[in-house]
Amino acid sequence: MAAWSLLSTLALVAVAEAAIGPSAQLTVSNVQLSPDGFKRDTVVVNGQFPAPLITGQKGDTFNLNVVDSLTDKSLDTVTSIHWHGLFQKGTNWADGPSQINQCPIIPKEDFDYKFSVPDQAGTFWYHSHYRNQYCDGLRGPLVVYDKNDPQKSLYDVDNDSTVITLGDWYHYLSTQAPGIPAPNTTLINGKGRYSGGPAAPLSVINVQAGKRYRFRLVSISCDTNFIFSIDGHTFNVIEADGVSHHPVPVDSVQIFAAQRYSLVMAANQPVSNYWIRAQPSNINASFANGMNSAILRYAGAKAVNPTTTSSAHQLLNEQDLHPLTNPVPPGKPVPGGADINIEFDVAFNTTDGLFSINGEPFAAPSVPVLLQILSGTPAAKLMPQKSIYTLAPNKSVELTIPGGVLAGPHPVHLHGHAFSVVRSAGNSTYNFVNPPQRDVVSIGTTTDDRTTIRFFTDNPGPWFFHCHIDWHLNAGFAAVFAEDVPDVSATNHPPADWNALCPAYNQYTSANQIPASGPAALVPAEIPNPKPITNSSIPS
DSSP: OOOOOHHHHHHHHGGGSOOBOSEEEEEEEEEEEOTTSOOEEEEEETTBSSOOOEEEETTOEEEEEEEEOOOOTTSOOOBOEEEETOOOTTOGGGSOOBTTTBOOBOTTOEEEEEEEOSSOOEEEEEEEOSTTGGGGTOEEEEEEEOTTOTTGGGOSBOSGGGEEEEEEEOSSOTTTOOSSOOOOEEEETTBOOBTTOOOOOOOEEEEOTTOEEEEEEEEOOSSOOEEEEETTOOEEEEEETTEEEEEEEESBEEEOTTOEEEEEEEOOSOSSEEEEEEEESSSOOOOGGGTTEEEEEETTOOSSOOOOOOOOOOBOOGGGOOBSSOOSOSSOSSTTOSSEEEEOOEEEETTTTEEEETTBOOOOOSSOHHHHHHTTOOGGGOSSGGGEEEEOSSOEEEEEEEOOOTTOOOEEEETTOOEEEEEOTTOOSOOSSSOOEESEEEOOSSTTOEEEEEEEOOSOEEEEEEESSHHHHHTTOEEEEEESGGGHHHHOOOOHHHHTHHHHHHHHHHHHTOOOOSTTOOOOOOOSSOOOOOTTTSOO
16 A cells, blocks of 8 residues: 555645635545555645645735535545634634534535635634544645735745645544544655655755745644754744744744744755754654655755754743734733633543543534524524533633643644733743733643633634644534624624535435534534524625
């Protein structure tokens, strides 16, 4: 099975093609690929893995037509896509999570995700938000540039060539994986090698001596966190998860699933080749034979493998990050000083293999939460009732999550917001002056950890909160914040083709006898006696 094919090679070469967007067609299909030398069935976008880089400018409207051309019945054949880190203010219907914001797109159908990005710029990504489908390949980077970037003077090069994706890769199909599977390979820009495998090609990142590069590091991982470094080089960290921060000098960063960093690197070393390293948390961490590695190649250097060694010792401390603008978190500057204070007690049940928040494993509702709201369901009756937390508008919220949960550290993500990390894992003190702002944070590994975040409820809609280890999400580690429910209908107007998604999905699942499985299983969307949704009540 560890064989190369022409299709695999062509698809991997396609990664270097030009970026697309802000308007584009994204055709989701199945191909066989061998990114690490092991051939398997995958889910790709426009024939590419990782999915093609999507770019736009601050202020743009994105119009992304997703076409479901999936045919491989050994994998999931329906899909939905989340645009990770984008706030979707007024377009909650376009956020993407299945059964939270929409029903999935079925084969031979398409759906237009249309949303604007008026006040965000930075490094984002996109991925399937249906079961564990993104672990099969539907994941790629998304960058929103700012022509007036206040930190533009710090770097010379910031383009398609400076986007770096880190991901774990599995020889199991997600639909056939046993429980929470261990990954086989680290992929850097879609290429890598696994223990005992062939000498598959490694990614090469080209630089010119004397220039400063803004490397946009994107974790498209399903599980693994990485420690990233480049032999002989240092960085200034200037962005975390789409939020600009004051520069922090380091020579390595730990990046959890779904996090992003912008690292400014000066190409100030002798012309040569240097190892790029991504030390994984749960894969063979050796760098032997090019595992967990890529190559930084200076112009003029020979096309040979590096012989460099790592001396990285200055790892980024998250609490050293301070936002460029609006640094003060909402609420009073004391623990518990928000308008709404919530604690999530996360647990893992070793008997049934499920995670829970405050005693409740998340089970996806049969009707998307947004559809329930637009159908007139009262906030107190939204399903799943024990996993929905209703938030009033224009309130500060403090969320505390103790660490030490089995199978951690767990990176948690909140949709629809960036949040202030007033207490990071590994710290016992709080910062209410200028804490880091991001949308994914680790909750730590010990019971002494009490990761605490603050955000403000200024974005009506149901927003998913979950562990971004995708296997854990599918095993119940999730909840929904239903924000400003009375104003959702007035601020969110799904188009007609959104209204058509659930009827089509119901018919498809019934005809194909798609079974429910696990706590986050998706079942046909049916709502008892719903308030009719028409094109007149919800303008297109």
